[in-house]
Amino acid sequence: MSRFWRPGSERPQPSSLSVLEDDEPGFLPFSTLASNSSYGYGGLERHRQRLPVFKYRTAILYLLETHATTIIVGETGSGKTTQIPQYLKEAGWADGGRVVVCTQPRRLAVQTVASRVAEEMDVKLGEEVGYTIRFEDLTKSAVTRIKFLTDGVLLREMMDDPLLSKYSVVMVDEAHERSLSTDMLLGLLKKIQRRRPELRLIISSATIEAKSIAAFFNQSKKKLPASRDFGPSREPAILSVEGRGYDVQIHFLEEPVSNYLQAAVSTVLDIHNQEPMGDVLVFLTGQDDIDAAVQMLTDEAQNLAAHRSGLLVLPLYAGLSRAEQELVFSPTPRGKRKVVIATNIAETSLTLEGMVYVVDSGFSKQRFYNPITDIESLVVAPISKASARQRAGRAGRVRPGKCFRLYTEEYFESEMPLEGIPEMQRSNLVSCVIQLKALGIDNILGFDWLASPSPEGMIRALEVLYSLGILDEDSKLTSPTGFQVAEMPLDPMLSRMIISGSQFGCSEEMIIIAAFLSLQSIWVIGRGTQKELDEAKQGFAVAEGDHITYLNVYKGFLLSGKSSQWCHKNLINYQAMKKVLEIREQLHKLVQRLGLVLKSCGQDTQVVRKAITSGFFAHACRLESSSHGGMYKTIRTSQEVYIHPSSVLFRVTPKWVVYHSLVSTDCQYMRNVIAVDSSWFTELAPHFFQI
DNA sequence: GAGCACTGC
Structure with missing residues (x-):
């Protein structure tokens, strides 16, 4: 532990953090949904009043009355997510058929928060309090007064109701995460506000992002139609609400390390040897790192086990099966110290109880998009101060904790960026552009963005959509294709493929393929050897390619009676197959509603491949040399590419x-x-393949 | 002959 500098009283302590209680979208995904009825008679009300946000109830309601936009800066654990919607309802904002709505970035949070609020209000979930996520609408239009939904669902709702006229207050929670849909939503809400002065916005954010969001919503200097002397102030109000949690002592490295994996492992061992009992959460970047660290620590633990209490080392990343993830949430056995080695999944999506020590590598995998080459890549990159703070906070949930950062304080202070790059600036924008177009926003480049995407990214997106026949020369949605694509909850290239499928008589096949391609992988990871998996896959494989192979898997699954044993035997992930069925079902209904022809082509795989090509011709490649392990070049940019093993x-x-x-x-x-x-290229996309 | 941070519609 000597390698760490302990901030003393003579130097400013970088941070002392507070963290969340069980009232936030806390995401203990596998247990809390059904089991939080531990309050006695009257206990719930007392619990509500003890939350930090309760002190601010009057202030919040006053600010909402007088300001168009209120920004709540809240440490986690303040209770804002569950309480503010209830305050609003109690104050009458949901009277007269109006609805208070609150968005979350993730489905699980929507479900957890909604059921918690329903419990506190003593109503049945789906009645006065409801929620909507993809595949699940637990609301009743005449009855539901408080509604939780994902921000993606709210964006979809805007296509039918562009001014969100049903809602009196829109609360955007976790806005600091700056996801693609949150950023789009905030831009659109600002527009709606100008048309609906009575609408109120509440935006909840962590400290760092609050200022830029406040500046964005400041409309006080803009000329507005005759509302100067009445109505709410156009200048956003900012209110800080303290959280609830314990202090976390921060330790930095005295010298930088070159190998954060090794440093993480030895830090865990130091903690185990020198610190009192308490579980450890380690943040690394990905599956490879994590599996390696788990292996190294497990080996060490075996050496230690002879003479002292042991370590229980567990990995946590999204690729693990549900059962493997659940292990992490089981209570630590007596006399053991649990060490969870996780990706960023533990920073935002899942909250682990009982962690006392956090080891922060300072890195995470981040997606970047290069609009020139049109290639997305995952890169290990330094995290931001905001992330570091969030990670540290994970140590203080049940008692004071410690965070060991595997970088120096100098690095933290002078080199670590304040906040991460918003997803908007490192993503492919085709879906984003088409959604804005569908909402009637023609001047995409002039849209009032919270963070402007790069002009190159915009231009690339417009080009792609034009080449797909989704936008016309004036950059307007084509009819009917453009409007149909906008309605589909898919990547526009997949949507285009489905529409071609309906023209070629193979739409049934197209929606099945689209469902498969929407998932990461349908094959089981980790069970059996690679060879077994290859053999299982070979049972479905055809020379036409992977998409046709998926059709065979789908047929086999249906023939088995959708059997989980069948999946197990074939090393197929049963949960993934259920997802395929769900998405296929949704697309099936949608295609019918759009008036597209639903038809199967039977055994004709050529027409299937043609329909796919009509959506994905931009991804055409030619074999250059079969000797160099099958080197291909893309037609559009002559990029060197290879078929994945x-x-x-x-x-x-x-x-x-x-x-x-x-x-x-x-x-x-x-x-x-x-x-x-x-020959299909010039047949299906002559404009794209002129030469 | 090798890989997949994390969401979401």
């Missing part, structure tokens, strides 16, 4: 292929590939 076409190397996506590692790998005929 997980593809059924890995050994086949057809002359012409179309891929669904690229993964960038040492080289560019094409994932989900079909073999095509080059």
Whole structure:
């Protein structure tokens, strides 16, 4: 532990953090949903009044009355998410058929918070208090007064009701996360505000982001129609609410380390040897790192076990099965110290109870998008101060904790960025652009963004949408194709593929394929050897490619009677297959509603591949050399790419292929590939393949 | 012959 500098009283302590209680969207995903009825008679009301936010009830209601926008800066644990919607209802904001609505970035949070609020109000979930997420609408339009939903669902709702006229107050929670949909939502809400002066916005954010959000919503200097002397102030109010939690002591490294993996492992061992009992949460970047660290610590733990209490080392990342993830939430056995080694999933999506020590590597994997090459890649990159703070806070939930940062204080102070780059500035923007177009926003470049995306990114998105026939020369949605694509909850290239499918008589096949491609992977990870998995996959494989292979999997699954045993036997993830059925079902209804022809082409795989090509012609590649492990070049940019070894076409190397996506590692790998005929390119997209 | 941070519609 000597390598860490302990901030003393003579130097300013960087942070002392407070963290969340069980009232926030706390995300103990597998247990809390059904089991939080531990309050006696009258206990719930007392519990509500003890929350830090309760002191601010009057202030919040006053600010809401007098300001169009109120920004609540809240440490987690303040109770803002569950309480503010109730205060609003109690104060009459949900009277007269109006509805108070609150958004969350994640589905699980929506469900957890809604059921908690329903319990506190002693009403049945789905009546006065309801929620909406994809595939699940637990609201009753005439009855529901408080409604929770994901911000993505609210964006979709705007397509039918652009001014969100049902809602009196929109509360955007966790706005500091700056997800793509939150940023879009905030931009659109600002627009709506100008048309609906009576609408109130509450935006909840962590400290750092609050200022830029406040500046964004400040409309006091703008000229507004004759409302100068009445109505709410156009200048946002900011209110800080303290959280509830324990102090976390921060330790930095005295010298930088080159190998954060090794440093993390030895820090855990130091903690184990020198610190009192208490569980440890380690933040690393990804599956590889985590598996390696788990292995190293497990080996060490075996050496230690002979003479002292042991370590229980567990990995946590999204790719693990539900059962494996659940292990992390089980109570630590007596006399053991639990060490959870996690990705960013433990920073935002899941909250682990009982952590006393946090080890922060200072890195995470982040997605970046290059609009010039049109390639997305995952890169290990330094985290922001905001993230570091969030990670540290995970140590103070049940008692005072400690956070060991595997970087120096100098680095933290002078080099670590204050906040992360908003997703808007590191993503492919096609979906974003088409949604704005569908909402009638024609001047996308002039849209009032919270963080402007790069002009290159915008131009690339417009080009792609134009080449797909979704936008016309005036950059307006085409009819009917553009409007149909906008209604589909998919990547526009997949939507385009489905529409072609309906023209070619294979829409049934297209929606199945689209459902498969919406998931990460349908194959079980971790069970059995790679060889077994390859053999299982080979049972469905066809020379036409991965998409057609998925159709075979789907047929097999249906023939088995949607059996989980069948999935198990074939090393297929049963949960993923259920998801495929759900998405297919949703798309099926949608395609019918849009008036597209629903038809199956039977065994004709050529027409299926043609329909796919009509959506993905921009991903066409030609085999350059079969000797160098099958090197391909993209037609559009002459990028060197290879078929991913997980593809059924890995050994086949057809002359012409179309891929669904690229993964960038040492080289560019094409994932989900079909073999095509080059004559289809000029037939299906002549404008794109002029030469 | 090798890989997948995390959400969401």
